[in-house]
Structure formats: structure tokens, C-alpha cells
Amino acid sequence: MERLSHEAAGRGRFITFEGIDGAGKSSQIDAVVSLLRAQGRVVEQSREPGGTALGERLRELLLHEAMHLETEAMLMFAARREHLAARIEPALAAGHWVVCDRFSDATFAYQVGGRGLARDKFEALEAWVHPGLQPDLTLLFDLPPEIAAARVAATGAAPDRFEREQRDFFERVRTAYLERARLDPARFCIVDATRSPASIRADIEDVVRDRLQP
Numbered sequence: 243m244e245r246l247s248h249e250a251a252g253r254g255r256f257i258t259f260e261g262i263d264g265a266g267k268s269s270q271i272d273a274v275v276s277l278l279r280a281q282g283r284v285v286e287q288s289r290e291p292g293g294t295a296l297g298e299r300l301r302e303l304l305l306h307e308a309m310h311l312e313t314e315a316m317l318m319f320a321a322r323r324e325h326l327a328a329r330i331e332p333a334l335a336a337g338h339w340v341v342c343d344r345f346s347d348a349t350f351a352y353q354v355g356g357r358g359l360a361r362d363k364f365e366a367l368e369a370w371v372h373p374g375l376q377p378d379l380t381l382l383f384d385l386p387p388e389i390a391a392a393r394v395a396a397t398g399a400a401p402d403r404f405e406r407e408q409r410d411f412f413e414r415v416r417t418a419y420l421e422r423a424r425l426d427p428a429r430f431c432i433v434d435a436t437r438s439p440a441s442i443r444a445d446i447e448d449v450v451r452d453r454l455q456p
């Protein structure tokens with residue numbers, strides 16, 4: 243209870259999970275959320291694109307409809323704007339923690355790195371939609387695209403527009419993620435996602451404890 247009143251007096255923490263499709267993020271997010279809740283935190287769990295009713299409708303379009311690259315980038319940020327206004331900013335202001343599956347690093351990796359969106363256009367959108375706001379901690383699940391692709395194929399689910407991309411696309415996305423992490427080492431933690439789920443879980447619980455506890 244002492245911890246909750248401390249957070250109610252201040253801003254919450256914002257944790258994001260990133261990585262190429264099939265990296266294993268989603269499998270670990272529930273565990274981190276459960277850990278934080280067990281510690282008495284109030285936690286909002288969400289995802290991008292999505293997280294609001296409108297954002298989920300945009301997600302359907304983004305994952306399944308062919309579109310121009312710049313339309314894709316702007317729709318990612320439109321969904322994000324709604325998500326920030328409706329959920330992320332109010333939660334952080336109330337002292338709650340937000341744990342989100344992807345945020346703007348994904349736009350840098352997929353649209354800039356993967357598809358070739360001009361960096362200045364990405365930077366303009368980022369500065370417009372969330373000036374001065376970045377996650378407190380970003381866990382980047384890093385692994386070779388061929389391992390990730392085998393995991394996605396093994397699920398047997400129909401692949402979406404991004405999951406149907408070829409290996410060279412995911413090589414570029416991975417390289418862009420690693421570049422973004424190099425630019426902000428205080429925020430990023432690179433997780434070796436080739437390891438077993440149990441070993442990854444133990445590591446990320448340590449990182450959350452060490453980097454974000456008051």
C-alpha cells in the first residue's frame with residue numbers, strides 16, 4: 243500500500259516490448275504484468291496497433307489491407323495518438339504502470355527500416371504525436387529472422403500482411419531495432435530471444451526489478 247500511494251503521488255512507469263514477428267514477446271508480457279500486480283502495482287496492459295476500440299479497427303486495416311507506405315505509417319501514428327490520449331497518458335498521470343506490446347520503435351523498425359520510410363517523416367510524426375514521451379524501459383527481443391519465422395509457421399495461424407514478408411525484410415527490421423537500441427542504451431534492454439522461455443522470463447524479471455524499482 244505504501245508503494246501505491248507513492249505512485250499515486252507521481253507518474254507511473256511505461257514498459258514496452260519490441261521485436262520482429264515471432265520473437266516471443268507476447269508469451270512474456272503476461273508474466274511481467276502478473277509480477278507487477280503481485281507487487282501491488284496498478285497495471286494497464288495493451289498493444290499497438292490497437293489498445294482502443296478505434297485502434298483495434300485500424301489494426302484490422304493495417305494487418306490485412308494493402309496500402310501506401312506513408313498511409314501505413316500515418317495510420318500507425320493515428321492509432322497511437324488515440325491510444326495515448328485515451329489510455330496511456332491518463333494511466334501514467336494516475337501513477338499506474340503501462341505495459342505495451344510495441345510502440346513507436348516498431349514504426350522505426352518496420353516502416354523506416356523494413357519498408358524505407360524517410361527518417362525525417364518518422365521523426366516529424368513522433369515529435370507531433372508524443373513530444374518528450376518515450377517508454378521508461380524497452381525490452382527488445384532479438385533473434386535471427388529464420389528462427390522467428392519457424393516459430394510463426396509452427397503456430398499454424400494464417401499469416402498477416404507483415405508476417406508474409408520475406409527474410410530480408412525482417413533482417414532490415416532487426417537491424418533498425420538494434421540501431422534504435424544503440425542510440426538509447428539507458429532505455430533499451432536487448433534480450434537474447436533464442437533462449438528458453440523460462441530463462442528469458444527470469445532475465446526480464448531481474449531487469450524490471452533492477453531498472454524500475456524506486
Ligand SMILES: Nc1ncnc2c1ncn2[C@@H]1O[C@H](COP(=O)(O)OP(=O)(O)OP(=O)(O)O)[C@@H](O)[C@H]1O
Pocket residue numbers: 261262263264265266267268269270393394396397435436437438439442
Ligand atoms: N523462447 C521461446 N522458444 C521457443 N518458442 C517460443 C519462445 N517464445 C515463444 N515461442 C513460441 O513462438 C511463437 C510466437 O511467440 P509469441 O506470439 O510470443 O511471439 P511475438 O513476439 O508476440 O510475435 P508477434 O509479434 O508475431 O505476435 C508461439 O508459438 C510461442 O509459443
Ligand SMILES: Cc1cn([C@H]2C[C@H](O)[C@@H](COP(=O)(O)O)O2)c(=O)[nH]c1=O
Pocket residue numbers: 263290291318343344345346348349350352353404405
Ligand atoms: C506498432 C507497429 C506494428 N507494426 C507491425 C508489427 C507486427 O507485424 C504487427 C502487429 O502485430 P503483432 O501482434 O505485434 O505481431 O504490426 C508496424 O509495422 N509498425 C508499428 O508501428
